[in-house]
Amino acid sequence: MSWIADPRGPLPSRVYHVRRLIAVLVLVGAGVGISGVISAVPGGVTAKPQATSSDGTISESAACDPAAIVISANTDHDTYAEGELPKLSMTITNSSDVACTIEVGTDKQKYIITSGSDQIWDSTVCQKSTEPFIQEFAAGEAITTNSFEWGRARSDNCDAGTPAVGGGASYQVSVKLGDVVSAEPRQFMLY
Numbered sequence: 001m002s003w004i005a006d007p008r009g010p011l012p013s014r015v016y017h018v019r020r021l022i023a024v025l026v027l028v029g030a031g032v033g034i035s036g037v038i039s040a041v042p043g044g045v046t047a048k049p050q051a052t053s054s055d056g057t058i059s060e061s062a063a064c065d066p067a068a069i070v071i072s073a074n075t076d077h078d079t080y081a082e083g084e085l086p087k088l089s090m091t092i093t094n095s096s097d098v099a100c101t102i103e104v105g106t107d108k109q110k111y112i113i114t115s116g117s118d119q120i121w122d123s124t125v126c127q128k129s130t131e132p133f134i135q136e137f138a139a140g141e142a143i144t145t146n147s148f149e150w151g152r153a154r155s156d157n158c159d160a161g162t163p164a165v166g167g168g169a170s171y172q173v174s175v176k177l178g179d180v181v182s183a184e185p186r187q188f189m190l191y
Contacts, residue, residue: 094137105133
């Protein structure tokens with residue numbers, strides 16, 4: 001073991017000590033990197049749900065209290081000319097005074113369009129696929145989902161045929177996010 005304390009070679013012993021120190025640090029760093037990879041694997045060490053915050057960083061905040069989540073339905077216009085398709089979205093607000101996470105994926109979103117007492121369209125009937133997603137919200141933060149076009153068709157027709165509604169009628173869109181329901185529908189007119 002004297003070769004560790006007193007290295008021999010053509011270079012000064014200080015060079016050999018620095019090289020060995022670097023080798024030890026590389027080995028320790030590799031061990032830390034491997035444990036990080038293992039914790040990122042599903043079923044690994046990490047057990048808390050992770051969310052993406054609005055600035056793109058990963059967070060481990062607690063889930064928002066459903067009573068603190070406020071949602072509202074949006075349309076891109078109040079009235080639509082014949083053949084013009086409404087774009088729908090929802091605004092989700094964390095009304096609490098702490099940061100928390102909300103499940104906001106398309107697997108939790110639901111849009112319902114009615115005209116009077118007649119239910120015209122339910123997004124979950126016509127939905128082809130869903131994506132789960134957890135989003136971190138700062139205290140009081142509101143985020144609006146990406147908009148999508150409603151093809152003016154009833155749920156039993158989806159968007160497969162000619163539009164089944166329109167012609168000077170008033171419609172309302174309501175939204176749900178899991179068990180949270182919008183307080184009031186958003187009204188719009190189709191011509």
